[in-house]
Structures are given as structure tokens and as C-alpha cells.
Amino acid sequence: MEIAETLSENVMKVLKARYLIKQDGKQETPDQMFRRVAKTVAIADNEYNDFNIVESEEKFYKLMKNFEFLPNSPTLMNAGATLGQLSACFVLPVEDNTSSILEAVKTQAIVQKTGGGTGFSFSKLRPEGDQVGSTGSVASGPVSFMQLFDKCTQVIKQGGKRRGANMGILSIEHPDIIEFIEMKRNNMNLDEQAKIMKEFNISVAITEQFMSELRNDENHKFINPRTGNEVLKCEDCGKNIFLNDKNIFDVCKLCGGNPKRIKAKELWEKIIQYAWECADPGLIFIDKINNSLSNPVREHFTIESTNPCGEVPLLPNESCNLGSINVVKFINATNDDIDWNKLRESVRDTIHFLDNVVSVNKYPTNEIKEMSHNMRRLGLGVMGFADLLSKIGIKYGTEKSYQFARNLMKFISEVAWKMSEDLAEKRGTFPYWDKSDFAKTQKRVRNVNCTIIAPTGSIGTIASCSPGIEPHFALVYVRHSRIKERSEEFEELHHLNEFFKEVLSEKGITLDKEKILEISKNGGSIQDITWIPQTVKDMFPIASDLSGEKHVLMQSAFQEFVDDGVSKTINLPNEATVEDVNKAYNLAYNTHCKGITVYRDGCLDLQVLETEKTKNLRESKNAEGAHILSGGYIRPEYLIGRTYRFTYNNSGLFITINKDENGVPREVFIERGKSVDEEKAAYEGMGRLISIALQSNIDVSSIIKTMRGIQTKNISWHQTKGNSIPIRSVPDAVAHALADTIHNEQVEVINNEQEVKVNISKTEEKINVKKQCEMCGENSLIHSEGCSKCLSCSYSSCG
Numbered sequence: 001m002e003i004a005e006t007l008s009e010n011v012m013k014v015l016k017a018r019y020l021i022k023q024d025g026k027q028e029t030p031d032q033m034f035r036r037v038a039k040t041v042a043i044a045d046n047e048y049n050d051f052n053i054v055e056s057e058e059k060f061y062k063l064m065k066n067f068e069f070l071p072n073s074p075t076l077m078n079a080g081a082t083l084g085q086l087s088a089c090f091v092l093p094v095e096d097n098t099s100s101i102l103e104a105v106k107t108q109a110i111v112q113k114t115g116g117g118t119g120f121s122f123s124k125l126r127p128e129g130d131q132v133g134s135t136g137s138v139a140s141g142p143v144s145f146m147q148l149f150d151k152c153t154q155v156i157k158q159g160g161k162r163r164g165a166n167m168g169i170l171s172i173e174h175p176d177i178i179e180f181i182e183m184k185r186n187n188m189n190l191d192e193q194a195k196i197m198k199e200f201n202i203s204v205a206i207t208e209q210f211m212s213e214l215r216n217d218e219n220h221k222f223i224n225p226r227t228g229n230e231v232l233k234c235e236d237c238g239k240n241i242f243l244n245d246k247n248i249f250d251v252c253k254l255c256g257g258n259p260k261r262i263k264a265k266e267l268w269e270k271i272i273q274y275a276w277e278c279a280d281p282g283l284i285f286i287d288k289i290n291n292s293l294s295n296p297v298r299e300h301f302t303i304e305s306t307n308p309c310g311e312v313p314l315l316p317n318e319s320c321n322l323g324s325i326n327v328v329k330f331i332n333a334t335n336d337d338i339d340w341n342k343l344r345e346s347v348r349d350t351i352h353f354l355d356n357v358v359s360v361n362k363y364p365t366n367e368i369k370e371m372s373h374n375m376r377r378l379g380l381g382v383m384g385f386a387d388l389l390s391k392i393g394i395k396y397g398t399e400k401s402y403q404f405a406r407n408l409m410k411f412i413s414e415v416a417w418k419m420s421e422d423l424a425e426k427r428g429t430f431p432y433w434d435k436s437d438f439a440k441t442q443k444r445v446r447n448v449n450c451t452i453i454a455p456t457g458s459i460g461t462i463a464s465c466s467p468g469i470e471p472h473f474a475l476v477y478v479r480h481s482r483i484k485e486r487s488e489e490f491e492e493l494h495h496l497n498e499f500f501k502e503v504l505s506e507k508g509i510t511l512d513k514e515k516i517l518e519i520s521k522n523g524g525s526i527q528d529i530t531w532i533p534q535t536v537k538d539m540f541p542i543a544s545d546l547s548g549e550k551h552v553l554m555q556s557a558f559q560e561f562v563d564d565g566v567s568k569t570i571n572l573p574n575e576a577t578v579e580d581v582n583k584a585y586n587l588a589y590n591t592h593c594k595g596i597t598v599y600r601d602g603c604l605d606l607q608v609l610e611t612e613k614t615k616n617l618r619e620s621k622n623a624e625g626a627h628i629l630s631g632g633y634i635r636p637e638y639l640i641g642r643t644y645r646f647t648y649n650n651s652g653l654f655i656t657i658n659k660d661e662n663g664v665p666r667e668v669f670i671e672r673g674k675s676v677d678e679e680k681a682a683y684e685g686m687g688r689l690i691s692i693a694l695q696s697n698i699d700v701s702s703i704i705k706t707m708r709g710i711q712t713k714n715i716s717w718h719q720t721k722g723n724s725i726p727i728r729s730v731p732d733a734v735a736h737a738l739a740d741t742i743h744n745e746q747v748e749v750i751n752n753e754q755e756v757k758v759n760i761s762k763t764e765e766k767i768n769v770k771k772q773c774e775m776c777g778e779n780s781l782i783h784s785e786g787c788s789k790c791l792s793c794s795y796s797s798c799g
Helices: 009-021 030-042 055-066 072-078 098-113 142-155 177-182 210-213 264-278 287-290 340-360 367-376 385-392 399-427 431-433 439-440 457-462 496-508 513-521 534-539 548-559 578-590 614-628 679-697 700-707 730-743 762-770
Strands: 070-071 088-092 117-121 168-169 201-204 231-236 280-283 316-326 378-383 475-481 492-494 569-572 595-600 640-646 651-659 664-673 716-719 723-727 782-786 787-788
Touching: 009 457, 009 475, 009 492, 009 513, 009 534, 030 072, 030 316, 030 340, 030 679, 055 070, 055 340, 055 431, 070 072, 070 340, 070 457, 070 569, 070 664, 072 316, 072 457, 098 117, 142 168, 142 177, 142 201, 168 177, 177 201, 177 264, 201 595, 201 762, 264 578, 264 595, 264 651, 264 782, 280 578, 316 340, 316 367, 316 399, 340 378, 385 399, 385 496, 385 651, 385 716, 399 548, 431 439, 457 640, 457 730, 475 513, 492 496, 496 534, 513 614, 548 614, 569 578, 578 595, 640 716, 640 723, 640 730, 651 730, 664 730, 679 700, 700 730
Parallel strands: 088 117, 117 168, 168 201, 201 280, 316 378, 569 595
Antiparallel strands: 070 316, 088 316, 280 595, 475 492, 640 651, 651 664, 716 723, 782 787
């Protein structure tokens, strides 16, 4: 019987859209796909002459045909095809120069075109405001460069079959880490085209030093990766302050604010808050990773980043090919345990398969080929774990389930390493073996790593099993999948847990449409549904039925016996609190986990897996979005503001700035006396654009910096508190008003229509204290951006 005859409609849709090769107008069958892959991978045996190639091909084919094992998607797509690129995971280096950045973008495009996902560490890029060369210009920082990588992915569709995926990582020590943590915070309120970094998962690389600072309530040190020097933050605008030529910290060049250090606790709370709001950033415990089995060559190389889902820490220019054993296929005859002998043989065969993939792979670049061959990293994991627990009667999230997970992974790991040793006897060790911990104990192995737990979203769908080690997401749900030909639109694939349906049928309960809808409206959970027996409820807990703690403990249980990392999303219900996220992140650090990602149901406006409950939540938020102003800000009924009056070019200039309940500027209105229609339109347009920027949470100080100093031939002097300040243009006046708004510490309620004179803050005075210019004699000399500048004759001490 052809496999296609046994597969569901959903599985065939996915296979036809992404995996089955078309040639001469005909599309291969699933049988032919598995045969193509098995034949290509078995060819590597010819190089070593250690296995019978015909027997290997047949073993590989049966493993896949019976859905006992599936390799990662690029292997299924590309083995035996023109591309021939078989790895799913890559990490690419990004050094602190334009050449390296552009080379990384180029390689990213090549990798994603062949079906791979890419990870990057941006921690080596100099921070925003740092010096660039000898030109006197300043760096824009890693967050701005990341958007270049994001745009690249948006125009590259993986292998012509799926969109690319990325991981962006920044060290907690980097001075721009706050901007990194906050950059995706407003995506929920923006149109799809306006979303920031939508093709990236982002994670903060957490060090042991930072966790020590957090425990002891200490200040955190930011380090400039270019110089190794500490960087402080401006207490007013939050921007970076660097050591000056005299090796001391000066006041902020932007606003004159004083430098300060930030508590580790403040950074941690920001991470937790935005993970709760928008599921980013996650964490990777970078020191844990480098001091673990992930990096046996740590004395020579340092891991800085991971693949897009975070479970595969890799060296720069390294790749990894993954494969997963469908453990539900290995239940014994009495349905109460694993058939361990059958599993042993399959683990040995799959390690053989994956090692062959390293050899036959057509790598995107020579650098990646060299590093991948030198390491020969394998990623054997599991899928179908939740299905397995349901069928053998162990409730997910109990101590019994954690112990079963440890026993299962310990067994797989031991068998995998034994097979790697056997392969080394015939094929030799991985080339960097002599640089590794294995050489110290003379343990000769073929591979630097053997085991990884991948998410298996796509191949889990093909195998019709629960993904990776995750609990059932829901018993009734919809998967949004981009499988429409020549379209980026999502298609809805409806799923009902078939084993759940069988169990109910055995108890005389028929799942009709009304019952299915009731479960879906309950978020896919059956725990509160009265007509379902308790014994069935215990068999089928779903992700949102479990506390964050139970999710983390399962991840930790597997991680004890996994060489590299474990992909596990800490799924939380929509009503979960910020403190729930905090507890999960702390528990992950204090157990065996190497990283963590949380996802609070409904926190994004689109999610891949969705129930009727989540859909209703999302649609209610979209309804609220009808009142969202351009840029994503939801305007309340009224705002409190003040109107500043300037005199510019012999006429009145009125600038109104409205602030929200937190004192954050949100609206700017500009009016000018004696202005004609064209001028009024220009001022209204300027006000609207600034308002959109403010409503989109663009940093106010950045707007001030952009507009301050814009100069026309007309300069007016505005008198305030016995001092004069130059008003060089209308944008310059807006900058002065905004600066006063964010720096004025006095709290008072002012009616909307009330006008107030400009009250230049101490910060403003510090920047604009005028001295006599030695060139023209006018009292117009100020200190700005490290130079003495005359506002009358344009003299500058910097030339």
C-alpha cells in the first residue's frame, strides 16, 4: 500500500506544498520522497566501506516510511535534488566592520534560500554613539543593523518553499541591551508591514556575572566591545555616555544629563516585562552553554549564538543537521512502557544516518563546510512524547513524567554515544577531537555532539504526532501554515487529537460538532468540561493546563541527558502574570536549562496554533485596535498638556505638547501667527509626523537630537529666566520644547489651554551657557558635542 493512502488531508497538503519534488510536470509521492532521501544519505557508506549500502538504504527508508524517524526539513526537501543542502541550523559570524556585516547578510541569504535557519550574535558591534574611525561620525548600534538582516529574510523565501527564520542574540553586557530588549514591544499595535524584527526571535545572552549582580542587588556594568571600557547611561535620556579623552565620564552630549550605572534588577525586570507582553526576549545562559557538553572545544572556540529556536548552540560558521525519533512508535506490546530493544536499534541506525548526512551535505559556503566537518555535530532528538505519555497512562507534568523523561533521554544518549564510538573506530574521530575534552580522557568519538531536542513543528505534522517534548497544545486547534502556492497567506489546517477521539469512543462518548466547538471555546482544554471522565482528563492535559514551573521542570529533565540544547516553549495562559514569567525564568536558570522562551497565549496578534478561545481574544483586541492612532498608540479620552510660546522671526510660535498619564509626550501641535496656508499645512504635517513617532514609542531624545540645530538664515533669541537661547528654526523650537517637557522635574497639573513660558531646565542651561567668543566678541559661545561653537560667527574650536 502506498503511504499516501494512509495519510491525512492535512499531511498531504504540507507534503505537496513543501517537500514532494516536481519534475516534468509530475510530483513525486511520499514513498518516492523517502526512497530519494534514503538512497542519497546511504551513498556516504561508499566513502568508508563499513556498511552495506543497499542494506543501509533499506533501513533508512523503513525508518522514515514507518514514521519512526524523520530528519529535519531541508534533508527531506533537498536530498537527491539540485540544492543538496541538508542542514537546518546555522550560526554566522558578525564582526564589527561593514565588510563582515554585509558578508553575513549575503551568507544569510544563501543559507535561507537552501532551507536553513540562521543565528547571529550582534554582541561584537560597537554601541550606538561610539566613535567610527577617524571621521568623527558615530555608530548607530547593533539594533539598527539587525533590521538589515530582518529585511533580507523578508525577501528570501527558504528554498522557494518556506520563509526564513533567525535568532538574534545580544550580550547582557552590551551598552545597547535596553534598546534590544524593548525593540519588539509595540509590534502588537502595528500593521504587519510596520512590525519591527518580525523575522527574528531574540534572546539576551545572560552571564554568570549578571546573575551574581542580580542576586546581590548590585549595579550592572555595560562594556564597549570595541574598547573593553565601561559605558554609563545618561540619567535623563538613557543614552550611552563614553569615557572622554581624559579617561573620565562627562555629561551627556545629547541633553547634558549626568552619567549613572543601572541596577541588574532593573534590566531583569525589563526582560520579564517584555517577555510577558510580546514573548521576546528569551534568555540563553551563555556561560552555562560554554561550560557544558555543548562546547567540548571551549579552550579553543567560544559559542556566541544559537539556531532560530534556541536549542542548537553553534560555533560561528558551524551547521547542524537534526533528526527526531517518534517515540510513540516504540510502545511495547502491553502498552505500558517502551520497547527498549527496538529503540536501541533505531537510535544506532539514526546516528549512522545523521553522520552520513554530514558527509553528503552540499554546504552553502566553504567556511561552513570546513567547520561542520571539523565538528561533525549531530542533533538526534525525540517527538511524540506527549502522545507516548497519554498512551502509557502517565500524566504530563507529574514527577513520574519527569522521571520517565530522564530515563528515556539517558537511554537514547548512552546508545547514541556508543554508536558514535563505534563509527569512530571505522571512520575516525571528528577532526577537532584533539582540541576537545574527549582527548583528555582518550574517549574516541565520531561526533562533537549527538543529541538535541528540536521543536519538530513541520516533521511532527508529517508524522501526525505531538511536537518534540511539548505537551499537547490543545485537543482541538487550528494550525496557520504558509503552504499556499506563490502566496504568503496562511492556510488553516484543522486538527483534532485522534487518540483522544478513540479514547472517548471506547467510553461511549461521540465527539459531534457541538462538543468539538465546546472544547475549542475552552481553549482546547477538557479539564473543566463535566461530561468528560476524570481518567480521560488525566491522560490529556494541555499546555495551558500546566503551570510555568511544570513546563520548566520537563525541559530541565530532558536537558540533564541532552548534549546540546532543548527546544521547549513555556506556554502560559493569557491570564498569566508578569510574576509567573519571573518565576519561570529564575527556575530555568536554577535547574539544568540552557535557555528559556515563554509564550503567553494571545499576546501576539497572530500565532501559528490557535483555538476558538484565542481567536476570540485576538479579534476582541483587533476591535479595540479600531481606535488606535497611527503608530499604534491607543489615545485616551483626554491628555494633559502645555503650550509653549516662542517668538521666531518677529511672530508668535505656539507649540503644544500633550503627555499621557505616565508623563510621556504623545502629541505635538504647532501653530504660527501670520502664516499662510502652505505654512500652516507644513506645520500641521510636522506635528502629525512627530506625534506618530511619539505614539510609536520612538525615543523622545532621538527626536530632539534629530531636530535640534536645524538652522535657517533667521536666528531669533528667546529670553527666559534672564538667559537667551537661540531659536534657529521651527523644528529647533520644537526640540527645545520637547527637551523641557522630558527634563522638567516639577509635577503640576496644567489646563489644556493654559500657556506657559519656556522654563529651561538646569540640563538645558548647562548645554547653552554662553561665553564671549574670542573671534567676534559676541556673548554667543556655547559648548556642544565636545566643541566650543559660536552661534554668531560660526566659529568652532574643532575646526
